[in-house]
Amino acid sequence: MQQSIFDPDYSNLLPFQGETVFYPDFFSKEVSDYYFKILIDSLNWRQEPIRIFGKMVMQPRLTALYGDAGRPYGYSGISMIPHPWTAELNEMKDRLLDFTGVEFTHVLCNYYRNGQDSMGWHRDNEAVLGRNPSIASVTFGATRIFQIRHYDTKNHKLEIPLTHGSLLLMTGESQHHWEHQIPKTKKILEPRVNLTFRRLI
Ligand SMILES: O=C(O)CCC(=O)C(=O)O
Numbered sequence: 219m220q221q222s223i224f225d226p227d228y229s230n231l232l233p234f235q236g237e238t239v240f241y242p243d244f245f246s247k248e249v250s251d252y253y254f255k256i257l258i259d260s261l262n263w264r265q266e267p268i269r270i271f272g273k274m275v276m277q278p279r280l281t282a283l284y285g286d287a288g289r290p291y292g293y294s295g296i297s298m299i300p301h302p303w304t305a306e307l308n309e310m311k312d313r314l315l316d317f318t319g320v321e322f323t324h325v326l327c328n329y330y331r332n333g334q335d336s337m338g339w340h341r342d343n344e345a346v347l348g349r350n351p352s353i354a355s356v357t358f359g360a361t362r363i364f365q366i367r368h369y370d371t372k373n374h375k376l377e378i379p380l381t382h383g384s385l386l387l388m389t390g391e392s393q394h395h396w397e398h399q400i401p402k403t404k405k406i407l408e409p410r411v412n413l414t415f416r417r418l419i
């Protein structure tokens with residue numbers, strides 16, 4: 219039988235105000251190697267600008283949005299039209315539906331070319347994601363440190379190394395009370411792909 223978030227041994231990493239669970243071996247090594255290569259080669263990667271404190275700056279990574287037709291999605295002052303689901307992204311979306319029960323509508327893809335690419339502190343709390351969004355974050359390639367801290371107090375900082383083939387599932391009130399980032403690091407020279415599956419309401 220498949221593992222599920224309703225298993226009694228599931229463990230929440232957050233001490234309060236939300237649920238975040240890490241599944242290190244969600245995809246096997248073979249499947250992960252296969253997806254990693256195909257995603258790098260076939261997705262429509264672009265470096266896009268975002269608005270930070272009123273100024274447009276280039277994001278320090280490449281991105282690509284895939285999802286249901288006719289439903290644009292954006293963050294930090296940009297709106298993106300999704301590309302149609304590819305076979306592999308659709309396959310992963312179906313697997314995540316089986317596992318979580320959530321029908322994801324979009325996947326934001328991030329390509330960190332090396333440790334100099336990053337993502338700053340943020341919450342995934344756009345109104346179109348609804349009140350308590352479930353976000354399924356899948357990683358292929360280099361391991362990068364995912365940091366989480368409490369939004370109001372900036373305390374209770376956690377560091378989770380997101381490994382090849384892993385799934386990090388953020389649910390409940392996570393996006394109200396906790397923020398997260400992928401910091402830059404001089405130690406990592408290899409690329410990493412991260413996919414965050416989201417559901418627009
Ligand atoms: O690359 C990651 O693990 C995080 C991505 C993320 O937080 C996002 O796309 O909102």
Ligand SMILES: [Fe+2]
Nearest residue numbers: 340341342398
């Ligand atoms: Fe995020």
